[in-house]
Amino acid sequence: MTNTPGPANALDHAPGPSAGVGPTDAAALPQCHHVIAHWVTDKDLEQINAAIDYAREIGDTAALPLLLAQLTLPCQAREDYRAQQNQEGS
Incomplete structure (x- = not known):
């Protein structure tokens, strides 16, 4: 086993709500408010x-x-996001 720096556990790899979204785009995306945040995008x-x-x-x-x-x-956040994507695509 090598001693390489990195995340201490797999949860360090997990996204928060709308991970990777810039501050200007984050407000436009629906957010999951459940105790354990579901994927949206x-x-x-x-x-x-x-x-x-x-x-x-x-x-x-x-x-x-x-x-x-x-x-x-x-x-509901995922459903709202999908609806938002469908509206933008049409």
Whole structure:
């Protein structure tokens, strides 16, 4: 095992609501206000899946239930985001 610097656990890889969104765009995106924030954008989903892969890789079994809970349905913020995307696309 190498001693490389990096995240202490898989939760360090998990996104918060609308992770990676700039301050001007964040207000425009619907936010999940559940205790465990669900994914809203496709980028959020990709980050959660990457964090799950990383948790499995390092054996972080404590993080897995929390990460998996972020994938559950339904979430009004995600539905609002999808509706917003559909309106912009039409």
